[in-house]
Amino acid sequence: MKLAVAAFSLSILTSLGAFISYKRFSRERKAQIPSCSNFKYEVLEKATESFHDSVKLGQGGAGSVYKGILPDGRVVAVKKLFFNTREWADQFFNEVNLISGVQHKNLVRLLGCSIEGPKSLLVYEYVQNRSLDQILFMKNTVHILSWKQRFNIITGISEGLEYLHRGSEVKIIHRDIKTSNILLDQNLSPKIADFGLARSLGTDKTQTNTGIAGTLGYLAPEYLIKGQLTEKADVYAYGVLIIEIATGKKNNAFSQGTSSALHSVWEHFKADTLKSSVDPRLKGMFTEEEALKVLEIGLLCVQSSVELRPSMSEIVYMLKNNDCKFDSPRQPPFLSASVLMADEETRD
Known part of the structure; x- marks a missing residue:
């Protein structure tokens, strides 16, 4: 009997302690929230x-x-x-x-x-329409994104990222740019979503070391291997993203050789057959100059060396100016799979 009473008392004390901790945690968190309009839970x-x-x-x-x-x-x-x-x-x-x-x-x-x-x-x-991946990679879909729609989406995403990197006093790095985090409105204009992994850098900072988070296949090498985070990590992910949009193929983090979308585009670039990388579902109905520019910019973004990747401001300028000349990619794309596999072999 005494044991039962003791157990019951312990249960009450534990529940009370958890409740007090929850209330304290809630008060602390409320103080952190800036002008965020309150919605009642019951209403939502x-x-x-x-x-x-x-x-x-x-x-x-x-x-x-x-x-x-x-x-x-x-x-x-x-x-x-x-x-x-x-x-x-x-x-x-x-x-x-x-x-x-x-x-x-x-x-x-x-x-x-x-x-x-x-x-x-x-x-x-x-946002009225689905996420970009649900439209771009949907098999047997009735609606195939036209080249004009794709180019507008590519340009819009670049402008959104440029704003995050340069549009305010605090530099915001998204850390999870990918097709499923791009939503499309009624006009198929893109909106970057899901900022749960985003990080801010003060104007006096250019780099921070942080825990690895994001999606394999979109992770920049310096971030994946060393945890070094700059806005160029977003640039890398953006490069993967626009190559996926232009080719209509999803980049598989664990694919090697010709099965990798990035590697395939690089091989076409070296062979001067880059036009062949464009999504065949477009049946040749695309602006060749724009398509080649997008693919080359994508390859510039996925180079291993941080200093060789352009900034988002430079990318916006490249996309919006037809007469803009820029350097050709110097390095093949960084492939997450090869680094991960090499690392596993080293551990063994």
């Missing part, structure tokens, strides 16, 4: 039909996104995260703090958040 829960699968837009490593209709009729996207680790909590508040004041036509706009309920929520503008 109702707007998303209790986060029903029928209104689910997608899912990432840290949570799921749902379409919601607010009482005033506005359509929004609600990102739900469940904090079972402090790392996920940090991603949530990192995302709020970094982009609450960011405004650009090619970045998904944060409308507000909710931190009062059982799950923390971010509320974004609703």
Whole structure:
């Protein structure tokens, strides 16, 4: 009997301690959130039909996104995260703090958040079309992106990244640029999304050492191997991305030889047959000068040496000026797979 009472008392004390810790954690986190409009949890829960699968837009490593209709009729996207680790909590508040004041036509706009309920929520503008990967890599899809649409998407993403790197006092590095994090609006204009892994650098800093995060196949070598993070890591990922858009092929981090999209484009570049890399589904209906420029810029971005990669400002200028001349790529693309495999062999 005494043992049962002791166990019950311990359970009560444990629950009380957890509750106090949660409240303290919530107060600390609230103080970190800048002017982020508060949404009531109950309102967002109702707007998303209790986060029903029928209104689910997608899912990432840290949570799921749902379409919601607010009482005033506005359509929004609600990102739900469940904090079972402090790392996920940090991603949530990192995302709020970094982009609450960011405004650009090619970045998904944060409308507000909710931190009062059982799950923390971010509320974004609703982007009508799917993510780029769902359209670009969809087999047997009725809608094939035209070259003009692809070029506009490539240019828009470059402008969004240029703004993150240069548009404010704080330099923001996205760290997870990839096709699934590019959303398309009703006009198929791109909007960069998912800032959970983003990091900021002060104007006096050019590099930071940080834990590796992101998606294999898009990770720059200096970041993947040494954890050295600069805006050129985003440039590398952007290079992979635009090569995927131009070729219609997904880059596989563990492919080698001709099965790698990056390697294939490099081989065509050396053989002066770069035109052959363009997505065959376009059936030759593309502007050759633009397509070759995009592929060469992509190869410039994925060079191993940081100093050989252009900045996003330079890339925007290259894309927007027809008469712009730029250096040809000097190095073959960095392939994540070969480095990872070599590293594994070294450990063995």
